[in-house]
Amino acid sequence: MNTPALAQFLSESGIELAGDLRVELISGGRSNLTFKAYDDKSAWVVRRPPTSGLTPSAHDMAREWAVTSALQSTAVPVAETVAFDAEGTVLGAPMTVVGFDPGRVIRTRTDLESLSDEQITANTAELILVLAALHDVDYEAVGLGSFGKPDGFVGRQVKTWSRQWERVKTRELPDVEKLREKLAANIPSRSASSIVHGDYRVDNVILKADDPGSIAAVVDWEMSTLGDPLTDVALMCVYRQPIFDDVLGVSAAWTSSRYPSADDLAEQYSRRSGTALSDWNFYIALANFKLGVIGEGITYRALAGSDTGSGASTAAEATHEFMAAGLRALDGRQ
Secondary structure (H helix, E strand, C coil): CCHHHHHHHHHHCCCCCCCCCEEEEEECCCCCEEEEEECCCCEEEEEECCCCCCCCCHHHHHHHHHHHHHCCCCCCCCCCEEEEECCCCCCCCCEEEEECCCCECCCEHHHHCCCCHHHHHHHHHHHHHHHHHHHHCCCCCCCCCCCCCCCCHHHHHHHHHHHHHHHHCCCCCHHHHHHHHHHHHCCCCCCCCEEECCCCCHHHEEEECCEEEEEEEECCCCCCEEECHHHHHHHHHHCCCCCHHHHHCCCEHHHCCCCCCHHHHHHHHHHHHCCCCCCHHHHHHHHHHHHHHHHHHHHHHHHCCCCCCCCCCCHHHHHHHHHHHHHHHHCCCC
């Protein structure tokens, strides 16, 4: 991190620094790199693409900046947007700067131990409330009318993840061919459109430090777009499967049995949003297909020597299970 260049950029963006700027890495790996930058009075979060592994993309940074800027005045809690370097002139890659929230993130089972059952119930209700609020945002009214192409979104998702499988597969798996053929043959004829987060679960939100039942900010927007809201809901539910731990390489908080089942989460969302879960088995199958491909991608990068992160050696074991779960869903055998 070029701290002097960042300090100059903040100053040029209208931020008067109080003392020297310091920078600490918060998280790295396959996702965008996240840093805490702070002076004697204030703190900010700096995000930029990873230096290796996934291909760095200005599109991801621009996407995060566009959606969080647009959501500032809505019921969806997001960090305060501060500055955006679209060209990557400061750090050699595009970056966003947003306000730092001192809340807490629940990532692992160990993190979850600090929450009571009542707090987990409140946390779940808040997660559902915020997701429903996101899907209820009038994206045209907040200036995101060109943020994506919601028409035909689900069909394109099947094609996109099918192409991605061909790029990253490390072996032939008959269940993959069966699942993508069945998905292509069962695409819903009609679907709703909304802003979708694309990666929504408990570890992608910051909870208020003194109240885990309240979300201070939804984060990690690099997969957001305009699309079918049920893809968000289904992915949130499929993330609950214990096998997801093998993709992450940790015992995730979101896979814990202390949270409601996937069916309960879906029902809560349906009640809160007033949305019927039409073609629900299709959406569950699509989410399983996506996660299976993601797991295979981690394995592919590990074998290529470009990913030595947590979960790289175990993700391959999850791919078949996700594909099988997708087939069971389409066959009505969840």
